[in-house]
Amino acid sequence: MEKLATRGRPREFDTDVALAEALRLFWQKGYEGTSLTDLTDAMGITRPSLYAAFGNKETLFRRALDLYEKDKLAYIGEAVEAPTARAVAETLLLGSVDVATGGECRGCMGVISMVGCQSVEPSIRDDVNARAESAKQLIVDRMQRAIDAGEFAVPTSATAITRYLLALMQGISVQAQSGASRSELLEVAESALLSWPSR
Amino acid sequence: MEKLATRGRPREFDTDVALAEALRLFWQKGYEGTSLTDLTDAMGITRPSLYAAFGNKETLFRRALDLYEKDKLAYIGEAVEAPTARAVAETLLLGSVDVATGGECRGCMGVISMVGCQSVEPSIRDDVNARAESAKQLIVDRMQRAIDAGEFAVPTSATAITRYLLALMQGISVQAQSGASRSELLEVAESALLSWPSR
DNA sequence: GCTTTTCCATACCTATAGGTATAGAACTTT
DNA sequence: AAAGTTCTATACCTATAGGTATGGAAAAGC
Numbered sequence: 001m002e003k004l005a006t007r008g009r010p011r012e013f014d015t016d017v018a019l020a021e022a023l024r025l026f027w028q029k030g031y032e033g034t035s036l037t038d039l040t041d042a043m044g045i046t047r048p049s050l051y052a053a054f055g056n057k058e059t060l061f062r063r064a065l066d067l068y069e070k071d072k073l074a075y076i077g078e079a080v081e082a083p084t085a086r087a088v089a090e091t092l093l094l095g096s097v098d099v100a101t102g103g104e105c106r107g108c109m110g111v112i113s114m115v116g117c118q119s120v121e122p123s124i125r126d127d128v129n130a131r132a133e134s135a136k137q138l139i140v141d142r143m144q145r146a147i148d149a150g151e152f153a154v155p156t157s158a159t160a161i162t163r164y165l166l167a168l169m170q171g172i173s174v175q176a177q178s179g180a181s182r183s184e185l186l187e188v189a190e191s192a193l194l195s196w197p198s199r
Numbered sequence: 200m201e202k203l204a205t206r207g208r209p210r211e212f213d214t215d216v217a218l219a220e221a222l223r224l225f226w227q228k229g230y231e232g233t234s235l236t237d238l239t240d241a242m243g244i245t246r247p248s249l250y251a252a253f254g255n256k257e258t259l260f261r262r263a264l265d266l267y268e269k270d271k272l273a274y275i276g277e278a279v280e281a282p283t284a285r286a287v288a289e290t291l292l293l294g295s296v297d298v299a300t301g302g303e304c305r306g307c308m309g310v311i312s313m314v315g316c317q318s319v320e321p322s323i324r325d326d327v328n329a330r331a332e333s334a335k336q337l338i339v340d341r342m343q344r345a346i347d348a349g350e351f352a353v354p355t356s357a358t359a360i361t362r363y364l365l366a367l368m369q370g371i372s373v374q375a376q377s378g379a380s381r382s383e384l385l386e387v388a389e390s391a392l393l394s395w396p397s398r
Numbered sequence: 399g400c401t402t403t404t405c406c407a408t409a410c411c412t413a414t415a416g417g418t419a420t421a422g423a424a425c426t427t428t
Numbered sequence: 429a430a431a432g433t434t435c436t437a438t439a440c441c442t443a444t445a446g447g448t449a450t451g452g453a454a455a456a457g458c
Contacts, residue, residue: 008433009425029318032231036416046436048418057416107314114377115306115314119228129377154393163374163383164390170373171366178313178328184362191363194353195394207404208455235446245406247448256446 015053018043022054023064027105030116031061031124058124065131068109072099073135080138085146085198089165092139093189096169100176101185107177110135111170136162151198161197168192214252217242221253222263226304229315230260230323257323264330267308271298272334279337284345284397288364291338292388295368299375300384306376309334310369335361350397360396367391 021043025034036057040047054060075095082088100107113128144158152161172185220242224233235256239246253259274294281287299306312327343357351360371384 007426009423009435011435012424030315033318035414037414046438047416048438049436051417052435106317111373112314115311115373116229118305118376119232132377156390156393157386159383160386160390163379163387164367167370167374167387168363168366170370171368174310174314174369174373175362175366177317178331180362184358187356187359188362188366191355191359191396194355195396197390197394206402206456208406208453210405211454234444236444245408246446247408248406250447251405 011049011053013043013045013049018045018050018053019060019063019067022060023067023109024105026061026064027068027109027112030112032116032120058121061124062127065109065113065128069131072109075099076135076138080142085143085151085161086193086196088139088142088146089196090189090193092165092169093172093192094186096172097176097182097185097189100173101180101182106179108169108173111173112177136166139165146198153199154197156197210248210252212242212244212248217244217249217252218259218262218266221259222266222308223304225260225263226267226308226311229311231315231319257320260323261326264308264312264327268330271308274298275334275337279341284342284350284360285392285395287338287341287345288395289388289392291364291368292371292391293385295371296375296381296384296388299372300379300381305378307368307372310372311376335365338364345397352398353396355396 022039025038025042029038036047036050039057039060040050043050045053050060054063075091075098079088079091079095082091096108110128110132113124114132117125117128139162140158143161146152147156147158168188172188175188176185221238224237224241228237235246235249238256238259239249242249244252249259253262274290274297278287278290278294281290295307309327309331312323313331316324316327338361339357342360345351346355346357367387371387374387375384
């Protein structure tokens with residue numbers, strides 16, 4: 001990905017560290033709310049260095065999303081490995097609480113980007129929506145397997161139960177952003193799990 | 200609220216119409232995503248007219264929020280009048296689907312503002328959060344009455360069940376923004392109601 | 399009809415946005 | 429050590445942001 005130069009003066013900063021810092025900013029302030037000055041200040045590099053290393057603001061944002069998915073959304077991939085639909089739901093809900101309240105950044109960056117980037121350049125919006133869609137598909141497929149296995153008492157559809165779960169996760173993110181505590185959000189997850197419709 | 204001038208040349212535009220147009224824009228593009236040029240173009244007035252009529256962008260936004268609450272969030276006030284907690288939940292969930300997919304603007308403006316204004320001037324953020332908090336309190340009080348009336352089978356708390364409901368409504372809004380259809384969102388509401396924990 | 403008040407239109411202000419040209423310094427390879 | 433790269437620093441570019449000064453036109457009250 002990174003064309004690592006063998007000749008010439010080597011880069012003086014660590015792109016991984018810089019990218020992590022960019023992620024922090026985009027997560028906290030959103031794509032449009034984060035200016036290049038914010039970025040270069042926090043990353044400790046100058047404007048031309050940023051452009052040489054990352055192209056432009058949009059590709060930097062995409063790289064930050066990549067890092068976010070890898071570091072923070074791993075729980076989704078793990079969740080769909082769980083043995084039952086109920087266990088999947090539990091992992092997803094608790095995972096979203098963890099991400100939304102675990103660090104210094106509140107809420108899920110995906111949700112923040114989905115809500116905040118609808119009026120932004122289509123290329124970014126489409127990218128964000130596509131990422132969300134592929135995560136959704138993972139869960140839909142898993143839920144379909146659970147339905148086929150007869151796990152659900154009430155008749156339902158894989159897409160319906162998935163959208164229901166995602167709605168809760170998204171709501172958890174929204175509330176985390178407006179200041180809800182970890183324990184308050186765990187109550188939300190528990191409420192959902194208490195009346196979860198599969199055995 | 201509006202100091203209506205008796206002397207001098209009367210205003211040539213209808214402030215209510217103009218405000219409705221401003222609401223549309225803020226709803227679609229968010230506070231920061233809506234520029235004064237966007238506003239004046241859509242409202243059909245000039246910049247000084249906007250400032251004379253509404254003060255500045257921030258107060259215009261607050262006025263738009265007022266209008267939004269009055270026109271679009273009335274269902275919340277109606278919901279808490281419903282006879283049972285289950286009926287309250289049903290009214291809230293279906294109402295949020297209606298608002299999120301009813302017109303040309305997708306999602307709930309409150310959610311959009313909560314997510315989009317966290318990094319914006321504190322005065323706006325605090326206002327948005329306060330509005331959300333007061334709506335929440337309405338539901339908490341109603342749920343407490345339902346608990347006191349013994350409506351819930353499973354032991355729960357008014358704040359937990361309220362946050363759970365709000366999470367669903369917020370998730371519905373997020374999904375509406377990223378393109379979910381009305382019928383898809385109705386599935387979310389139905390999924391929640393099918394396993395609603397009160398009789 | 400005159401005065402006064404308020405409106406609208408144009409043009410402008412400062413600050414900041416994202417992005418880049420230029421030039422010199424620093425490092426690697428040969 | 430010299431040559432060849434690629435870095436960083438500074439300064440700048442254009443576009444747009446929110447907001448305002450100014451002047452002339454229009455409608456009300458007297």
